[in-house]
Amino acid sequence: MNLLLLETADFTAPDKVVLRDRRFTHMQAVHRVELGDSLRVGKVDGLMGRAQVTRLEDHEAELAVVLDQPPPAKLPLTLVLALPRPKMLRRVFQTIATMGVAKLVLVNSYRVEKSFWQTPFLEPAAIREQLILGLEQARDTQLPEVLIEKRFKPFVEDRLPAVSAGTLGLVGHPGDYPPCPRHPEQPVTLAIGPEGGWIPYEVDLLGLAGLQPVQLGERILRVETAVAVLLARLF
């Protein structure tokens, strides 16, 4: 946790919070804070700044908060991702929040196992928990937008063209395609497939929506690594 993220409900006054939960435990166990210590804080979807510990008890702490700095800029990116397996999904939520993805769309694909859609990690509170962990890691306050599209074809045909309009549209796909461009300096819409990749029909449909295939070399990367590698190359 490189930033203590504060929620609206934590505030007892405009410049004062009381913490009792995981964050209080973390302050004590990891940061070993004492009365008067100063910590980096941010308000979810708000500004960042510092907080001073003004009261420290066994079960809670009170902090005086000054929020005066903007969070880092988001990447100008919509990431369309075939739903990964649940364990990977949790880490992907953290990774995309840490790296500054503005918008994530989770879609179905022929090679996504149907059971993956049953995972409790897709519940809004579970998604938010992982995104918050990712923001705390990065020192960011702005939650990425996460959309869930369980049907591939209606999403790609009816809604993706409007998302990709005016952006560089790319599909990560192994094969005889151009390499993923480096630092293209324009907004990007990027689609990353499931383990085993998109099927040709899906690549064709993504192409009609404005996304052209690019490849990343011979090595096959886990989804989480592929996300980090593609974003590092693009931005």
Add this chain to the structure above:
Amino acid sequence: MNLLLLETADFTAPDKVVLRDRRFTHMQAVHRVELGDSLRVGKVDGLMGRAQVTRLEDHEAELAVVLDQPPPAKLPLTLVLALPRPKMLRRVFQTIATMGVAKLVLVNSYRVEKSFWQTPFLEPAAIREQLILGLEQARDTQLPEVLIEKRFKPFVEDRLPAVSAGTLGLVGHPGDYPPCPRHPEQPVTLAIGPEGGWIPYEVDLLGLAGLQPVQLGERILRVETAVAVLLARLF
């Protein structure tokens, strides 16, 4: 597992292997192989090719192997990494093997907790296990070289200059430094610090060994993500 990696001990003839362990279970449970099926295989530190299932029993399979393709090229990189916490370490071994790092040096640093050096994940068999998983993911056969340097100063002063000579030497370090270069087209020696970063004394010493600080932007990345991001930017 995108490649079934064969060990010397698996061979019962120059072109024949018998499998019984994790790989046999995986062939059955995930690939659901049947008699006559063909699989991608590679020999550890050797060639890649295909194998046909010539005998399939409850507890073992025999495969006829043809190895005729070279593995993908390694990255021209020595990665010097402050020892990560054990759970992260295992994933880092997989990631560096998947991404094609040729040589990894694990070093101590002021901010590495002493207890991390006690982890069983540093035992040679445990390291090899994770590297193999990473190679199977990537479709590569060549094990990265892994060196363990428990003392920072003697390594950086006495051995690192010879490693970094003739390469682009870089230290990932937050601060007012140039951004990490993109695709420099020369071999690289790259040092990545622990959680919390290198201390100034360490950055100075790495500088004397030929490694100059570069930064990666405002966001603080987990070690595993930082490794993937820096390699994607460099290669």
